[in-house]
Amino acid sequence: MDINAPGMSYLEPDIGAEFVPPIPAHPRERIVALCRHCTNRLIGRGNLLPYEYWSFASVATDEMADVLLQMKMRHPYTLSEAVRETGLDEEPLERLLDEMSYIGLLEYNWENPTRTKQWVLPMLVPGSAEFLNMRLSQIDEHPIVAKFFEQSSKGPLSRATPMVPPGGAGIGMHVIPVERAIETENRSVSVEHIEHWLDKYEGKYAASPCSCRMSRNKLGEGCGDDPRDWCIAVGDMADYIVETDRGRYIDRDEVMAILKRAEDNGFVHQITNIDGENKIFAICNCNVNVCYALRTSQLFNTPNLSRSAYVARVDARDCVACGRCVEVCPAGAVKLGQKLCLASTGAAPDYPKQELPDAVKWGPERWSPDYRNRNRIETYDTGTAPCKTACPAHIAVQGYLKLAAQGRYREALALIKRENPLPAVCGRICNRACEDACTRGGVDAAIAIDEVKKFIAQQDLDACARFIPPTVAPTTGEGFEERVAIVGAGPAGLSCAYYLAEKGYHPVVFERSERPGGMLTYGVPSYKLEKDVIAAEVDVIREMGAEIRCGVEVGRDVSLADLRAQGFKAFYLAIGCQAGRSAGIAGEDAEGVSTAVAFLRSVSSGELDALSGRTVVVGGGNVAIDVARSAARLGSASVSMLCLESAEEMPASDEEVACARADGVEIACGWGPAEILTDGDRVRGVRFKRCTRVFDDEGRFAPVYDEAETKELECDRVVLSIGQAIEWGDLLADSAVKLGRGQGPLCDPKTYQTDEPDIFVGGDVHTGPKFAIDAIAAGHEAAISIHRFVQHATLTIGRNPRVYRELDKARADVGEYDRSTRQAPAIDGERERSEPFREYVRTLSEEQVRIETARCLGCGASVVDENKCIGCGLCTTKCDFDAIHLHREHPEASRMVKYEKKLPTLLKYAIKREIKIRFGAKAK
Incomplete structure (x- = not known):
């Protein structure tokens, strides 16, 4: 049977279909009846779907189904009442009811004057479909329940979404604002405050795993969050959660710590809204990338299904477009x-x-x-x-x-x-x-x-004033234990280490040189960037929890296979372009000829601390400028810099060119090297030829020369600054990573994942030589990919595309x-x-x-956009400028109404809405 049977076909991708075998030719009759009893009445259709059949068939015996078929949905039964309904003996029935409670087919409470235990056949969502996914061992044993939850939280609402009136009131869950966002709001009512609920259920809290996070992860659409402890059950539900092995009791301080960690991560607080006035059974901390409750308003474009009583507004006078509110807003409002x-x-x-x-x-x-x-x-x-x-x-x-x-x-x-x-x-x-x-x-x-x-x-x-960013990990624990190896301590590798450490990892950076920093340390002259500046910022990354091992070359001293055997789960290869390119002309192997990379490295390491004689630098970029200025400052008698490009096309910045000229460097544009002139094995000069055009009509590098116009420069050394190359060594030995043009690694352009799934690449080794800030941005994105990979989450869904x-x-x-x-x-x-x-x-x-x-x-x-805002208040927690605040505009959203009483309100509004649609006039 088609998973998207008539009436259940959605535009959202159908995920997890591999968990759904077809319904057998002769299905279990009791299970079919149970499906119709629990789901079809709610969803409003007659056909049976595979995910609901196999979910119940996987966890329920026929004996269980017989009992459940005698129970009305959301009606509490004491043991004596259940005996009367089913006709079963008390002792075996109690064992069966408790077993079904453990599975998640039932819940129980003591909400009656005599505090007698009562069993309840719950709704699917929030309810049994959720409970079936609140124990990881149960999802692993019966993965179909993840698909059941995914569909059950979506299907019924497709018809109800337009019927929710402006201001909402929540059908099953609704947003409750961050407490400090409304603490000074004098029009608020008690149920709009988290503190009210914590006071009401004082002493009865339990933390449980998030069923949305765990089921989405099983379906291959997890977001990388640790699912533990994000859901806080209160009152009788706390007892149910603990006694059925779904969670643990916590005190108020731990509740507050979980709520704070949720807000730091940009998770939305939601409360249940199906049990009537001034009653909830849980406070959830939801990530919109996986949450089924938030999905109802986002998928159907109807925020009334989720919203709180509030909307956010910006005071443009105070706003500075830092983007923190944009990044955290779960609704894209x-x-x-x-x-x-x-x-x-x-x-x-x-x-x-x-x-x-x-x-x-x-x-x-x-x-x-x-x-x-x-x-x-x-x-x-x-x-x-x-x-x-x-x-x-x-x-x-x-x-x-x-x-x-x-x-x-x-x-x-x-x-x-x-x-x-x-x-x-x-x-x-x-x-x-x-x-x-x-x-x-x-x-x-x-x-x-x-x-x-x-x-x-x-x-x-x-060191005394240093800012060490706090860990903001999507976990209620101390952090993540998965080991990640970063190869290369340049700006891309350091950036990746920084953001992984911020998420709670302890990455290990392997650097073959004696000091971290890559080209920052060994390529940028100290008069522009002192080494202690680099060291200070690297120290911050160490203090955040990253380990940096210098003098270790991966591929020579240790292999990727060795690191996998040591428990490393992912690798970020950010080795840069450490070699200089040759010009492919006669004489370039002569003594006294070097590349810019080698020259700058020898200067930065202290191997070269003085120069005499004449220096010729070939190239027109900022690196060539660094070489020329360094040669002048080391005492070279003359420094000449020649490049193919015209003065207008020259890639070096105007500021850099001016600094070079101030240092005494002579710059000549429009010349390309034809031959290195030698005296024996030693360089004595360079012959140049006139370059008349550098790029073709499509902007591709395709120099054209006038071979008849040449000139020679006598010199004692030549430094070629005409590009950089990658040196892989044995790093990729026995690897599935494919290489493309210029030996650059092939990878997904967004996630940086290579053909070897646990290997990611970034920085200059991927893009070719660029600027430090480009490598930093790449390292940040790689950290996101690696985090998601080691947590077995999707690498793509819900990622900020960063398109400005x-x-x-x-x-x-x-x-x-x-x-x-x-x-x-x-x-x-x-x-x-x-x-x-x-x-x-x-x-x-x-x-x-x-x-x-x-x-x-x-x-x-x-x-x-107030039409999209769900009033969670997360934006207000991220603003350093007090520029965005919540305003109470939808008080109806705070009404706590029993689920069975919501339908009349929806129908009344639906009639008024239909009149508006048909006649274009506001209904009275």
């Missing part, structure tokens, strides 16, 4: 927009709102089957702050500038480190894509973003703005002359930071 008005109208842009089924026909064509991905879209089409958009790591630039302006430097550092674990490094060597995009650049000069970042990050250079759009600066009215000029750091000329390989560019003063941050135009702001 908050996106980034712009604060600047449109020059054409003088007004803010219009932002679309989610259509609701209040007065329109509603069906599958209006659902969001891909809601777990679509809800993660960050930016409205109008765009947002260009600085955040342009940054490869999408750092909240506007946010940390604002914090710095307020003197809140530690909070600014914490905000930066959400996306960049190496802010002091990047404050010195970043390519500053954010500044290139800065809206202020079109007025006079871009904000000195990196200089402000450098000032903020100075705290990390002092830049506002149209040409259409924006910048309005009034601070007229101060861009601040520049002081240059310590004396130090530069006396110690040419020490950092000589000073950090901005605090006064300069105050002036510079005031120049920010504050382009971006968050915008809430």
Whole structure:
């Protein structure tokens, strides 16, 4: 039988079909009757589906089915009442009822004046379908129950979704706000506060695994959360949970710790709403990527099914578009927009709102089957702050500038480190894509973003003031025990280690060199980036729980197979491009010829501390500039740098070119090397030929030369800075990882997973040489993939796609703005002359930071679509600027109504809605 039988065909992917064998030709009659008794009446259809049949058939005997068929749903039975209904003897019946309670077919309570135990045949959801999935051993033994839960939580609501009135009231579960988001709200009522429920059930709490997380994981759609202890049962349900081996008793302090951990992770608090006024049996902490209750409003695009009494609103005056509220919003109700008005109208842009089924026909064509991905879209089409958009790591630039302006430097550092674990490094060597995009650049000069970042990050250079990010692990335990190996301690590897440590892992980084940092340590000259800066930021990552083993080459000293045998579950290969490329011309093997990578490494390691004679550098990028400036500072009598590109095409930045010329480097554009001239085995010069064109009409590298126009330069050494290559060594011995162009590893472009599932790659080894911030962003994404992989979760569903759009600066009215000029750091000329390989560019003063941050135009702001907001309040917990608050707009959502009494309300509203749809007028 088709799993998506008529009436049950949904746009959401049909997951877990492999667990569903067809119904046998001669099914068990008692089980068929039980399915119809428990499910068909609720779902409203006549056909029998395989997942419901096999779920009951797997766990229930015919004797159990006979008893259940005599019980009304949600009606409590004492033992004597059950004896009277079934006609069975008391002692065997009690054993049978308790056995069915243990399985999850029944629940029990003592809610009567005499405190007599009562057994209840519950609803499917929340109820028996859930209970069947609250013990991992039971899911493993009967995986079909996971499919049963997945479908049972979806099917009945497909018809009911449009019938829920504005303001909701919840059909089975509904959102309860974060307590501190409404603690000052004087219009709130007691049932809207978590503290009310904890007071009501004081002393009777139990923590149990999350059935949604466990069943989704069994279906291959887990999100990587540890499922333990996220659900908090209260009152009699706490006793049921503990006595049926589904959980454990906890005290109020542990409840609060679980709630706090949930809020840190962006999980939504929900309470049950089926037992009547002022009564619940559980508080859940739900991840929208797996939660079946939250799915009801997100899949069907009807937030009334979940919402609390509140909606969030942003005060744009205080908002700085840091994006924290956007990232945490489970409903996708908050996106980034712009604060600047449109020059054409003088007004803010219009932002679309989610259509609701209040007065329109509603069906599958209006659902969001891909809601777990679509809800993660960050930016409205109008765009947002260009600085955040342009940054490869999408750092909240506007946010940390604002914090710095307020003197809140530690909070600014914490905000930066959400996306960049190496802010002091990047404050010195970043390519500053954010500044290139800065809206202020079109007025006079871009904000000195990196200089402000450098000032903020100075705290990390002092061990006493260092910011160590707290662990925010999606587990109620201490963290995760799975071992992860990272090969390469460059910016990608360090970033991956940082974010894994933040999630509660203790990754081990293997680095073949004697010091961590990769090209940061061995490729960037110390006058730009002092080694103690790198060491300080690496120390933070160590303090977070990462181990860094230097002097160990994976593939030589230990193999991947050896590490697997030691218990490592996943590997991140971030070895960079450690070798320089040759030019393929005569004489390049001569003594005195080296690559840029080798030259800079010898300088950084101290092997080369002085030069004499003449130096020729071949290449036009920033690395070539580093070589040329280093040669000049080491004492080379002359330094000439020649490149293929014209001055306009030259890849090195204008600032770098100016610095090189200030150091005495002569730069000639439009020349390519033809031959290394030698005297015996020793270099004596280079012959160059004129390059007339570097790229073809499609923009591909295809240089064209005028062979007739040449020139020769005498020299004592040549450094080739024309690209970098990968050195794998024996790292991939016996590996299934495939290599592509330039020996780069082939992998999934989003997850970075290779053809060997436990191996992930990233950074320069994957992309080719790029900037440190690009490698940092890649390491962050890899950490997410690795976490999900080792937790046996999906690597793709529900991941933030990180797609940001830049506002149209040409259409924006910048309005009034601070007229101060861009601040520049002081240059310590004396130090530069006396110690040419020490950092000589000073950090901005605090006064300069105050002036510079005031120049920010504050382009971006968050915008809430109130039609999508479910009022959880998580956004308010993430805002450092007090810019977003909850407002009580839907008091009906807080009504606690017994499940059986909800239908009349729904029908009454459904009639009014149908009149609106048919006649286009508001029903009276």
